[in-house]
Amino acid sequence: MTGSSVEQVYIDVAFVRIQRYLARTSRLRGRRSASAGMAEATDSAVIAARLPQGLAAANGEAGQADGIVSLKLVDPRPEGRQQRVRKVISAVLAELREEFPAAELQAVWGVGESYVSAYAHEIGPRTRRGDVEHVWYDLPSLPEFPAARLCPLCGMDPATEKARLPEAPEVPELVCADCAHRLRRGARAAARVGESRKKSAEQRLQELLEVDEAPDALENLAPLGAGDLKRNHLATVYIDGNAVGLFFKRLLAAAATKPALHDTKRELSRRLSELTEWSLLCATSQVLETMGPERSARLPVVPHVVGGDDVLVSVPASYAWAFVVEYLKTFDAEMRDSLVGPVNLDHGLDLPVPSASAGLVFARHGQPMYLLVDLAEERLRAAKRRTGGAASSVAFLDLTTEGPQGVDDSPLPLSVLGQDATLDALDRLHRLPRSLRTRLAQAMRDHDDTVSAEGLARRSGEFRAIEPFLPGRDGRPPRSGITLRHALRLVTWWRPLGPKARSRL
Structure with a gap:
């Protein structure tokens, strides 16, 4: 911190466990309404303009993240600071609670010469510690009559309010307060088509890719999958950045001796959110390219959460790998070449390059969304453990064939999965008749080694298709870096990727 620096007061008010909140309802329309409503309701500039007495302004140093209101006190002086902070937090929480009952x-606040500094030294640590003096928690009210009839839309809270369902608007239905707000918000959005307002991530994708809006129900999204695979399955994809906090911590330490980095750290915080959106756009574009002649006129990816370095989407099962590989490759390449690389080069630094990891769950479209989100989060944590958060990796689960416990295959580093040779080998394995792949998988399960599977492949004249996944001599790993059992699981929902997804590592 320099002697001439003025300490600013930053306040973040955020939704906690966003993924679980959005997954309360089984209806895509309800989740879309909540997601779009959250994006609009957390527009920091709009919130700041409604605060009493001009207490705070939007924090322009923070990147765009749906579900987070980031503000900066207009008057940062210590005198009366806590009272001003309390007024701002109380007003914002009250406004959000009115719109999102469940x-x-x-809310957490901190002081620093910049937002990056305040977050690294105060906001982040206080949030992790649960510092009661600086962190406020606002939880939903407990139901007054627990034995009351449960809401038919979410099944989680008592049905206490009447609202009109889009498919049967003539007779109001009794639903819980949160679902009622989602329905009303959806109706208001439909009535305001064409008005200028903050767009959701889904709407931004739709406009940039020039496609029609995504289906309004998951059972209608699943059929957009490839014709040679089951069209009743979806993938829930949860992606999160690796070592992002460590990067900003190291950048902050470097800025202490290199004042020129102060503007850089503010810029990088904003650009991280832009990179997340750019990676989402490229991954969705890759899905459309992979569809080929089956390309849909509708958006095939439904983003539920896009904020900071977090992404949660639903995509037809057969295009999930196209989405994930392209997203991780884009995020890694842009982070290395456009964000961190130039900073290291210009300032003589050796800052760590953040990456991203992904958790995937394949399941029938009728599975409860809250279950899929929890399982995807478990897979994401497993993927991060695989590389210690130092590099991109992917872990997946097929709920239909493996159950919620899955199997013990190790998550796949992107350095293995993303190689052109590996992608070519997976393409060849995918092209085998499904009946042969099923018999190969059964041979692996029955004998717990590759000998029987190898013999079956040779008799079928398809040894070359499985050879990259067989162990080398003296027990060395397979040439592809993926075991045959793992590869057979993976290609269940595989589609050959277009050239755009290759040669990026």
Whole structure:
């Protein structure tokens, strides 16, 4: 911190456990309404303009993240600071609570010469510690009559309010307060088509890719999958950045001796959110390219959460790998070549390059969304453990064939999965008749080694298709870096990727 620096006061008010909140309802329309409503309701500039006495302004140093209101006190002086902070937090929480009755909310504040500094030294540590003096929690009210009839849309809270369902608007239905707000918000959005307002991530994708809006129900999204695979399955994809906090911590330490980095750290915080959106756009574009002649006129990816370095989407099962490989490759390449690389080069630094990891769950479209989100989060944590958060990796689960416990295959590093040779080998394995792949998988399960599977492949004249996944001599790993059992699981929902997804590592 320099002697001439003025300490600013930053306040973040955020939704907690966004993924679980959005997954309360089984209806895609309800989740879309909540997601779009959250994006609009957390527009920091709009919130700041409604605060009493001009207490705070939007924090322009923070990147765009749906579900987070980031503000900066207009008057940062220590005198009366806590009272001003309390007024701002109380007003924002009250406004969000009115619109999102079942959401968990949290507010935290900190002081620093920049937002990056305040977050690294105060906001982040206080949030992790649960510092009661600086962190506020606002939880949903407990139901007054627990034995009351449950809401038919979410099944989680008592049905206490009447609202009109889009498919049967003539007779109001009794639903819970949160679902009622989602329905009303959806109706208001439909009535305001064409008005200028903050767009959701889904709407931004739709406009940039020039496609029609995504289906309004998951059972209608699943059929957009490839014709040679089951069209009743979806993939829930949860992606999160690796070592992002460590990067900003190291950048902050470097800025202490290199004042020129102060503007850089503010810029990088904003650009991280832009990179997340750019990676989402490229991954969705790759899905459309992979569809080929089956390309849909509708958006085939439904983003539920896009904020900071977090992404949660639903995509037809047969195009999930196209989405994930392209997203991780784009994020890694742009982070290395456009964000961190130039900073290291210009300032003589050796800052770590953040990456991203993904958790995937394949399941029938009728599975409860809250279950899929929890399982995807478990897979994401497993993927991060695989590389210690130092590099991109992917872990997946097929709920239909493996159950919620899955199998013990190790998550796949992107350095293995993303190689052109590996992608070519997976393409060849995918082209085998499904009946042969099923018999190969059964041979692996029955004998717990590759000998029987190898013999079956030779008799079928398809040894070359499995050879990259067989162990080398003296027990060395397979040439592809993926075991045959793992590869057979993976290609269940595989589609050959277009050239855009290759040669990026």
